Amino acid sequence: MIQALFQEKLHVLNVGLSSFADSITRAGGSVLQIEWAPPAQGQQEVGRALARLVNLLSVETANQTAFDAYQAAQPVLKGVGTASRVLPNMAERMILHSGPPIAWTDMCGPMKGAIVGAILYEGWTENLARAEAMASSGEIAFEPCHHHNAVGPMAGIISPSMPVWMVTNTTNGYQAFSNFNEGLGKALRFGANGLDVITRLKWMGQVLAPALRASVELLGGVDLKPMMAQALHMGDEVHNRNAAASSLFLKRLISALLKTRTPAADIAAVVEFIAGNDHFFLNLSMAACKAMTDAAHGVPGSSMVTAMARNGVEFGIRVSGTGSRWFTAPAPIVDGLFFPGYSAADAAPDLGDSAITETAGVGGFAMAASPAIVKFVGGTPQDAIDNTMAMTHITVGRNNAFTLPALNFAGSPAGIDIRKVVDTGIQPIINTGIAHREAGIGQIGAGITRAPLACFMQAVSALAKMVSAT
Amino acid sequence: MARATKIIRNFYRDSVSLMQLSSTITKLPGVEQASAIMASPNNVALLVEAGLLAEPVEADANDLLIALQGNAEALESALAAAESALKQPSPSSTGNEQSRGMSPRSIEMGLGNFVGANLVLISTPGEYAAAEAFKALSLGLNVMLFSDNVALKDEILLKRFAQERDLIVMGPDCGTAIINGIPLAFANVVRRGVVGVVGASGTGLQQVTCLVDRWGGGISQAIGTGGHDLHRDVGGISMLQGLKALAADPSTSVIVLISKPPSPEVAGKVLEAASGAGKAVVINFLGADPDRVRRENIYPAATLEDAAAAAVALANGRTPEARRARVTSLSIAPLAPQQRYIRGLYSGGTFCYEASLLLKKELGQINSNTPVEPEDRLSDVWTSRKHTVIDLGDDLFTRGRPHPMIDHRLRNERLIKEANDPEVAVILLDVVLGYGSHPDPAAEMVPVIQKARDLASKAGRHLAIMGFVCGTAADPQNLSKQETAFQEVGVTLAESNAQAVRMAASVVRKPDVVGGRL
Numbered sequence: 001m002i003q004a005l006f007q008e009k010l011h012v013l014n015v016g017l018s019s020f021a022d023s024i025t026r027a028g029g030s031v032l033q034i035e036w037a038p039p040a041q042g043q044q045e046v047g048r049a050l051a052r053l054v055n056l057l058s059v060e061t062a063n064q065t066a067f068d069a070y071q072a073a074q075p076v077l078k079g080v081g082t083a084s085r086v087l088p089n090m091a092e093r094m095i096l097h098s099g100p101p102i103a104w105t106d107m108c109g110p111m112k113g114a115i116v117g118a119i120l121y122e123g124w125t126e127n128l129a130r131a132e133a134m135a136s137s138g139e140i141a142f143e144p145c146h147h148h149n150a151v152g153p154m155a156g157i158i159s160p161s162m163p164v165w166m167v168t169n170t171t172n173g174y175q176a177f178s179n180f181n182e183g184l185g186k187a188l189r190f191g192a193n194g195l196d197v198i199t200r201l202k203w204m205g206q207v208l209a210p211a212l213r214a215s216v217e218l219l220g221g222v223d224l225k226p227m228m229a230q231a232l233h234m235g236d237e238v239h240n241r242n243a244a245a246s247s248l249f250l251k252r253l254i255s256a257l258l259k260t261r262t263p264a265a266d267i268a269a270v271v272e273f274i275a276g277n278d279h280f281f282l283n284l285s286m287a288a289c290k291a292m293t294d295a296a297h298g299v300p301g302s303s304m305v306t307a308m309a310r311n312g313v314e315f316g317i318r319v320s321g322t323g324s325r326w327f328t329a330p331a332p333i334v335d336g337l338f339f340p341g342y343s344a345a346d347a348a349p350d351l352g353d354s355a356i357t358e359t360a361g362v363g364g365f366a367m368a369a370s371p372a373i374v375k376f377v378g379g380t381p382q383d384a385i386d387n388t389m390a391m392t393h394i395t396v397g398r399n400n401a402f403t404l405p406a407l408n409f410a411g412s413p414a415g416i417d418i419r420k421v422v423d424t425g426i427q428p429i430i431n432t433g434i435a436h437r438e439a440g441i442g443q444i445g446a447g448i449t450r451a452p453l454a455c456f457m458q459a460v461s462a463l464a465k466m467v468s469a470t
Numbered sequence: 471m472a473r474a475t476k477i478i479r480n481f482y483r484d485s486v487s488l489m490q491l492s493s494t495i496t497k498l499p500g501v502e503q504a505s506a507i508m509a510s511p512n513n514v515a516l517l518v519e520a521g522l523l524a525e526p527v528e529a530d531a532n533d534l535l536i537a538l539q540g541n542a543e544a545l546e547s548a549l550a551a552a553e554s555a556l557k558q559p560s561p562s563s564t565g566n567e568q569s570r571g572m573s574p575r576s577i578e579m580g581l582g583n584f585v586g587a588n589l590v591l592i593s594t595p596g597e598y599a600a601a602e603a604f605k606a607l608s609l610g611l612n613v614m615l616f617s618d619n620v621a622l623k624d625e626i627l628l629k630r631f632a633q634e635r636d637l638i639v640m641g642p643d644c645g646t647a648i649i650n651g652i653p654l655a656f657a658n659v660v661r662r663g664v665v666g667v668v669g670a671s672g673t674g675l676q677q678v679t680c681l682v683d684r685w686g687g688g689i690s691q692a693i694g695t696g697g698h699d700l701h702r703d704v705g706g707i708s709m710l711q712g713l714k715a716l717a718a719d720p721s722t723s724v725i726v727l728i729s730k731p732p733s734p735e736v737a738g739k740v741l742e743a744a745s746g747a748g749k750a751v752v753i754n755f756l757g758a759d760p761d762r763v764r765r766e767n768i769y770p771a772a773t774l775e776d777a778a779a780a781a782v783a784l785a786n787g788r789t790p791e792a793r794r795a796r797v798t799s800l801s802i803a804p805l806a807p808q809q810r811y812i813r814g815l816y817s818g819g820t821f822c823y824e825a826s827l828l829l830k831k832e833l834g835q836i837n838s839n840t841p842v843e844p845e846d847r848l849s850d851v852w853t854s855r856k857h858t859v860i861d862l863g864d865d866l867f868t869r870g871r872p873h874p875m876i877d878h879r880l881r882n883e884r885l886i887k888e889a890n891d892p893e894v895a896v897i898l899l900d901v902v903l904g905y906g907s908h909p910d911p912a913a914e915m916v917p918v919i920q921k922a923r924d925l926a927s928k929a930g931r932h933l934a935i936m937g938f939v940c941g942t943a944a945d946p947q948n949l950s951k952q953e954t955a956f957q958e959v960g961v962t963l964a965e966s967n968a969q970a971v972r973m974a975a976s977v978v979r980k981p982d983v984v985g986g987r988l
Contacts, residue, residue, distance in 0.1 A: 002612070002636060002637070002638050002711055002712075002714075002715040003715040003716075003718045003719045005588055005589070005612060005649065005650075005715075006649075006650060006690075006691060006715070006719050006721065008586070008588055008650075009586065009650070010588065010589060010649050010650040010652050011584060011585075011586045011587045011588055011589070012587070012589050012590070012591050012652070012654070013577055013580045013581070013584065013587050013589070013590045013591070013606075013611070014590075014591045014593075015577060015590060015591065015592045015593070015594055015602050015606075016591070016592055016593030016594045016616070016617070017593040017616075019906070020591055020593060020616070020654070020655055020905075020906070023653065023655075023905035023906060024591075024652060024653075024654070026905070026946070027652055027653050027659065027905065028652070029652035030586075032574065032580050032583075032584040032587070033573075034574050034575070034576065034577060034579075034580050035573045035574060035575050036575070036576075036594060036602075037575075038594075038595075038598050039576070039598075039601070042598075044597055044598065044601075047598060047601045048600070048601050048604075050601065050605075051600075051601035051602070051604040051605050051608070052604070054578060054604075054605040054608050054609065055578070055605075055608040055609050055610075056608065185512075337489035337490060337492075337493055338489070338493075339489070339516070340492065340503075340505035340507065340513075340516055340517055340520050340522060340537075341503070341505075341516065341517075341519070341520030341521075341522070375487060375489075375490050376489070376490075386572075389571075389572065390572055393572065393575070393579050393582070420576075420578070420579075423575070423576040423577075423578060423579070423605070424575035424576045424579050425575055426575060445489070
């Protein structure tokens with residue numbers, strides 16, 4: 001009842017002229033000034049669509065359902081498979097890439113380079129120029145990893161004979177996949193496609209994958225969520241820092257590996273390879289995150305983001321309640337630090353499926369766990385905490401499984417809500433590596449970037465249409 | 471182009487710290503390129519490739535290597551700077567330790583750190599205001615919508631949406647409210663009491679609440695509805711809600727309703743609800759026939775002043791009496807024969823409208839930019855004609871300029887213009903105090919009034935300047951201080967708009983009263 005207001009103390013939220021807030025304070029009233037700016041970059045139609053969705057019961061309920069499914073997910077590494085055999089709808093002449101869909105002609109340098117490398121790796125031709133011709137001829141299908149329940153960092157290239165991690169969400173039985181991490185420097189995912197790169201990929205397929213397959217089988221699966229949670233307590237955010245998680249994984253693996261029939265020399269090479277790559281766990285982290293966010297996907301009316309991915313040209317997001325549709329905007333440039341001899345001028349725009357980690361409430365969202373990461377942009381440990389805290393304002397909830405020591409073991413903010421992003425203008429933060437814009441040079445730095453607001457604005461408009469149609 | 475290197479043995483730093491250091495040294499004067507790395511063979515090879523090292527150095531992965539390229543003179547100091555930066559504690563470790571909360575960016579975000587929020591005051595540009603109001607209502611909050619330029623269809627949508635949730639939308643274009651004793655937007659600091667007011671007009675609410683205060687009464691609640699609420703299509707939703715809430719409020723014993731005359735069907739609904747309120751209801755439908763308003767429990771009031779007086783009387787257990795113009799011993803200097811007209815320069819729209827209504831009855835045609843009758847509309851709002859009252863708060867005048875309650879420049883210019891017109895007898899002014907208004911209107915207006923008088927007397931005329939101050943003793947500007955300042959420059963002040971208008975009318979009706987008393 002309105003007269004109930006007369007019995008309460010008046011508490012005013014002031015949106016607009018701050019002098020009104022000053023007056024209320026001077027008159028002894030209670031007031032909070034909102035730092036208001038026109039939402040949705042001033043686009044009124046989007047602003048109105050947003051207003052229809054704010055605190056809408058059907059959306060709130062849907063988000064709770066989606067978030068509960070995300071939270072309940074238990075990603076377990078169940079095996080190692082071959083892409084063509086285990087990925088859903090993977091065709092023989094198909095190459096998967098990161099981010100939203102993109103045509104060959106529009107792809108960025110690193111992605112083109114990586115695709116050429118994958119063609120050489122598959123042995124569809126031995127010749128670089130012929131490989132490029134094949135890629136542009138249309139005889140090879142290019143599709144996003146995400147369309148096949150998979151994710152891949154940077155160029156995210158998965159070709160039919162590549163080995164993939166097979167992760168199962170044991171709560172709902174759904175699978176998620178990722179390729180293997182090749183290590184830093186010249187790597188296929190950065191567009192490098194030289195002989196050394198192809199040779200390493202072959203070794204990964206012929207030696208590493210069977211050894212890991214046998215080990216994982218012996219282990220009967222590896223629970224990934226507790227491992228990620230532990231790594232968060234050891235200074236990782238399991239996107240751009242995986243030093244602890246990679247060590248934990250190797251520790252878990254090693255006795256099983258020794259029990260396999262793998263020749264001793266190969267075991268040595270496998271251990272050396274994993275130990276020499278602090279990002280080895282990244283792809284497992286990504287597959288686990290994909291399994292968790294996929295669990296939240298497809299809840300009608302839900303405004304929770306279930307994928308953020310970049311193809312080096314466009315940044316795309318998918319939302320639980322809007323089906324398989326991508327909402328895209330130009331991929332941003334990453335603000336960061338560069339390896340010697342490189343600068344921002346050499347950088348490719350944001351690239352890779354690895355923002356699935358932020359989508360799942362780790363990476364940039366768990367930056368408070370990983371103060372070392374914030375130094376990429378000259379920040380302080382306090383900035384890392386602030387970044388995580390800022391994300392609490394645009395998320396559905398907190399992930400109880402991923403606790404953050406620096407925040408008194410509060411859960412990491414998770415489940416990006418498109419409504420809150422557009423209403424506050426706070427853009428999701430992403431920790432990421434930076435690829436050279438030309439193929440084959442590799443990683444040239446690392447830093448922090450933000451998901452473009454335009455993606456979330458489109459998603460808000462689309463969801464509002466769907467919600468009002470029902 | 472010179473090169474320089476420095477190896478610091480067994481001095482490990484993580485790669486991120488080193489990248490940060492590299493970026494800092496690169497920015498030093500005279501430095502072209504710089505890198506600080508742990509000297510692993512791979513890293514050293516990279517520096518050779520980048521041209522920072524002429525050849526591989528003798529070092530290993532636990533040694534820190536700084537390599538520079540640039541002006542020979544600059545390199546030594548750059549190396550020293552790099553080394554000292556490495557050995558200093560980093561600025562991050564001495565940084566701000568306290569947690570920095572983020573200020574809220576949206577209503578929903580604001581709710582997160584503001585327990586008990588129950589009202590949102592919105593004064594954004596009009597094109598965004600409806601969306602903000604809708605969000606506030608969706609979040610279960612009452613709304614005061616100060617913003618104007620909100621489409622009528624949005625107003626209807628918002629008010630119906632609010633009604634379903636038992637929330638109220640005050641506005642759009644609601645300038646004034648006092649809720650639980652807290653003045654909102656343009657409002658005065660009034661004593662608390664038993665008179666509850668619902669008004670479609672901001673200045674109308676200010677006049678009634680200030681006069682109730684002046685005459686010893688007090689205000690329980692003053693609820694604004696915005697000027698379109700009693701439009702047929704809106705149906706008086708907010709006024710009916712306000713009326714109902716005040717009827718149920720144990721702290722309210724008398725209710726006052728203020729509006730321009732509503733459409734007949736809306737008027738019917740309001741009168742029916744008022745009659746059934748179970749409390750005395752004073753109604754001022756500006757310009758309406760009192761007999762059409764009168765019902766059981768309903769006391770019609772012809773002016774805002776009458777409404778306030780009736781409310782105070784009823785609050786004190788007395789029956790309201792018909793009021794008369796309280797003009798006592800008004801002494802004015804002689805007017806020249808051609809000084810025949812009143813020029814009202816108003817900052818409050820409702821005051822201007824009320825002046826038009828009252829003057830029309832006594833003097834016939836009153837020209838205005840916001841006339842009572844369409845045929846009395848001024849063709850050129852910048853030039854007065856015969857009896858003229860101007861609402862300087864009209865959109866025509868406020869485009870790209872603050873409201874005349876805040877910025878007196880436009881009215882001051884017009885005042886000088888009117889003072890130069892030999893046909894002008896009386897200049898009529900309103901002065902509105904309270905939160906939101908100018909902190910010291912007298913300081914802005916008094917020198918101009920003095921100048922206007924001087925101009926007229928140089929031309930051999932005496933100019934009558936009359937008006938009233940709408941405010942209270944507790945207002946930040948202080949009512950008596952403001953009144954004294956105006957009186958000191960010879961402004962004849964009344965307590966209310968109606969009294970000031972009648973006073974002005976009496977001057978021009980009897981221009982032949984020379985040096986006399988009215």
